[in-house]
Every structure is written in C-alpha cells, then in structure tokens.
Amino acid sequence: MYQEIILDHYKRPNGRGLREPFDVEVHHVNPSCGDEITLRVRLAHHEAGTRVEDISYDGQGCSISQASASVMHDLLVGRSVTEGLEVLDDFTTLMQGRGTVEPDEDVLGDAVAFSGVAKYPARVKCALLSWMAWKDAVSQSVSQGGLSHHD
C-alpha cells in the first residue's frame, strides 16, 4: 500500500501552508481517528468557467491523508472546477472500489499510487479527507458567489 510516491508526498508535501488571498476556508475532521485538515481555496472566475488558482492547507494526520492532500494540490491547481470535480469523482470511485477499479493514470496522475489503499477500508477516509474538504470549500464558494478573504 505504501508506494514510494505516497511516502515522497508525505515527506515533501506540495502546496502545504495556509496562504492568502483565499475565497473559502473549511475545517474537516475524521471523528474516528482525529485526522484533521484546514483547507483554503482560491478561485478565479473567467467567462469560460471557474479555475482553481490555489489550494492551501494545513493539518495533521497519517501519511495517507497528508500525501493525498499534496497529490490533490498538484492535480487540481490550474484546472477548472468542473474538471477538478471529475477528477475527484474518479478518485473517489478508485478509493471505494475495494481494489477492483483500474485507475487511469492520464486522469489521476500520482493519485494512482493510492490504488492499494482501496483494499484497506479503514484508510479510505484518510485518502479522501482533503478531497472532501476541497469539494466542500468549492461548493461553499459557489453559493457565496466567490468573495475574496484576507486574514
């Protein structure tokens, strides 16, 4: 389960740290284990669609949850929200597939390294924690109409 990619992202997480400006900040916790994440999204609104400008985060948790946040940052920053939600869907399907789902590296990139995690139901929530936080932040931002915050 612990592929090198995962350990690399754990040791050197990309995008870690809370940055400004941001549109929405969320705080998610996994009640069964105490893993937590604070996550901020910054979105840019274009005519063609809304783009993920930045995902910044901080938190504590196991190697799976922290590495997953780093991989998510790499995959989603620079994409449109629509694309991002599609990637999230694919990743969720992979995680909930009990190891039966074949991951598409073109879509998921480094996230395919988490395919082994799907065989360990107790760790699926770890892998999905940051993604669910991002989804929550994005949907809050959409309903707020995209306001910018500065600390």
Added chain:
Amino acid sequence: MTLTASTLDVATLKADFPILSRTVRHGRRLVYLDSGATSQKPRQVLDAERDFYEQHNAAVHRGAHQLAEEATDLYESARDRIAGFVGAHAPELVFTKNATESINLVAYAFSNTTAKADHGATLTPAQERFRLGPGDDVVVTEMEHHSNLVPWQELCAKTGATLRWLGLTDDGRLDLSDLDEVITERTKVVAVVHQSNILGTINPLPRIAERAGQVSALFVLDACQSVPHQPFDVWTTGADIVAWSGHKMLGPTGIGCLWGRPDVLDAMPPFITGGSMIEVVRLEGSTYAPPPTRFEAGVPMTAQAVGLGAAVDYLNVIGMDRVAAHEHYLTGLALDGLSSLPGVRVIGPEDNVDRGGAISFVVDGVHPHDVGQVLDDQGVAVRTGHHCAWPVVRRYGIPATTRATFYLYNDEADIEALVDAVAYAQRFFKVT
C-alpha cells in the same frame, strides 16, 4: 526490574480460542493485541450459546412448558454466577446490551426522575437524589471513555446541572490535588473509570469513594477494563453503581452488566420500558417490577447471558488473581521493550505500578495509523486513534496513539512480535 514469569499455561489456554489459530494478511500468525476493544471467545462460551439454541431455547419468564423452564433456569443461573463473579447477588445485577447502555440507564434514571418531578410527580426521599437542576454538579474525569462522559454531558444539558471534571497529571494519573474543590456539596454524581482503556491507569477508588460519600454523591464506576482483568468485588470499590461489558471478558457481544446497591436500584425509575418489566398494566397507566426486572424490558438476550455465564465459569477455573498476575508480567515486558526503542514514547504511566494491560504509545515521525498499518501487515492487531477518549489525547497534545492491550491468551512471543513490528515500522518510514 525482575519479572516473575507467569504461571499461566498460555499455550493450553490458546487452544481453547479457535480464532487465535488463524492467519491474517499474508499468512501471518495472528497476534491479537486489541482485547481492550473486544476480547476473543473460548470454545466453552461458544458451545454454551450454541447449546442453548440447540437444546433449551425458549422465552424466559413467560412459558408454562418445559423448554421455558429450562431456559429460565439457565438464564437465572447465569445471572447468579455472573453476580457472584463480582461479589454480588443476583437481584442486584441488571443485564443490558453493553456498558454504554448501563451508564445511559443510570443517566436516564436522573433525567426521567427530574422530568416526572417537574411535571408534578411526588418523589420519595430516596428518589429525590435522582432529581437534578441548576446548581447541581455532575463530576467526571478527563480520563473517561466517551461512554462515561457523553451521557453525563447530555444529562446536564437536559436538567441544567453543571458538568465538572478532575484533570490528568503529566504522567497519566488523575490529578486529585483539587478533589475537595471539584467534588462538593453540590455534587450529585461522581462518574469515574476504574482502569483507563487508553492509558492503563488504575485509579485510587477508596479516596474518590470517600469524598463522594462525604457529599452523598452517587458514585458510578466504569469497570469495563477491570472486571475482565483482575479480581473484583463491587463492595470493596465504594461504588453505588458498577457498569461493565460482557464482550470484553470472553463473553458474547450484546450483553452488558449493571450492578447497583439494592437501595439505589430500588429508587431508580426504568430506562427502557415495555413488556417484562411491569407489575400491573392498565390502559391508563402501569406500575413497574422491582429491580433487576424493572430494568430489563422485552425478551432478554438470553443466549448471550448463558454465554457470559460460561465465560465467568472459564475465568473462575483459571482464577482472576492469576489472570491479573499474567497481565502484569506481560505489561512489564512490553513497557521494557517499547522503552528500549529510541523515539517511542509511552503515553500514560511508564511504570508498572497501579497500571493495567493497556499501553498507548507514539512513535516519533510515524503517525499512529501508519504504525498500526505496518503492525497489521505483520499480523499484529492493535488499535489506533483516540480510543473513544478524545479528551485524553488532546490533554497530551497528540492527535492519536497506537494502543496494545493484553489478555490471558497473550504470551511473551506476542510482546516480542509487537516490539519487533514497531521497530520495523520505524525503519520502514526511515525514522531510525
């Protein structure tokens, strides 16, 4: 430190537990170190439950036929033996689903009494103590399992009483320095754990019981991790109520116990109502049976009670003093082994004094989940997280721990496997 080797013949005992001959993951020997979550069951318990269903199954207290008589006899005989196991008598022992339900039963005795009194019911002097309101205190500790914390939070929210608590020292003990300030004349309930499921700490009951007695507070004891692991007599604890679970003491899931002093139980209103617990029923209203029946509504978990009776028989043959000595020995080995690993820190008492067989630890640079994962891969089953004691991990500034718990079917090889696997986890994550 000299460790007296255990007198327990674990190899023979293990043969009684079918599941312990399983392999896990990639053909690894199962090293089960999660008895604090639930214990494994000996064949004798499984056979007793199966035998009940195959030969004697009927609804207890209800039938006029032979099967019903046999079922009732087996059920009540189990109650007798289980009560005797903790130094009590059958009428003082209530069967519940588990210890969580037992504690809720007591909390609801307070809120139900309060609700009825607030709507005009007259209370006897004995029942008055179960009425709570603003100005009353409920005292718990920072060490409590959620099941001996959340019900009391709810009770305070429903009645207007105030929740207060004793804190923890840096070395994993209860901080009793302000005992007399926390437990006062306003205190109506003191709810304390006997042996911590996360720290292993065994709390000094006489002192707490004495203080609770001075202010006439009801002393409720969570004995989930003590009844299964040491000789236990309800009358030496000083408690008014003792709760524990069957599944943590080799018994089936789905059965828990509540012991209460007879005068205390007598003053308590029922929790779950319905058939079986009644005295006279009319459409306009009903009266209730005396304890323990008052607290056992519906058809009971009969087969499970019979199974728990068999668990008690099994433990009595071994002798609880030998069980306790064996676990003390294993705990000492584990504390030594873990403390020999650099970067591994025990959370809770580091010395094997007033301490039971639950060891929580953290590994520098490796999250508890990851420790647990690597251990699992080696066949070593532990628990990771906050262990239903979130205030404890918060108190010690950590997100979670890895926890190993021991029981009579663990041996030196299991401890060695634990320590080796932790060292391996450190190498795997390149922190050593």
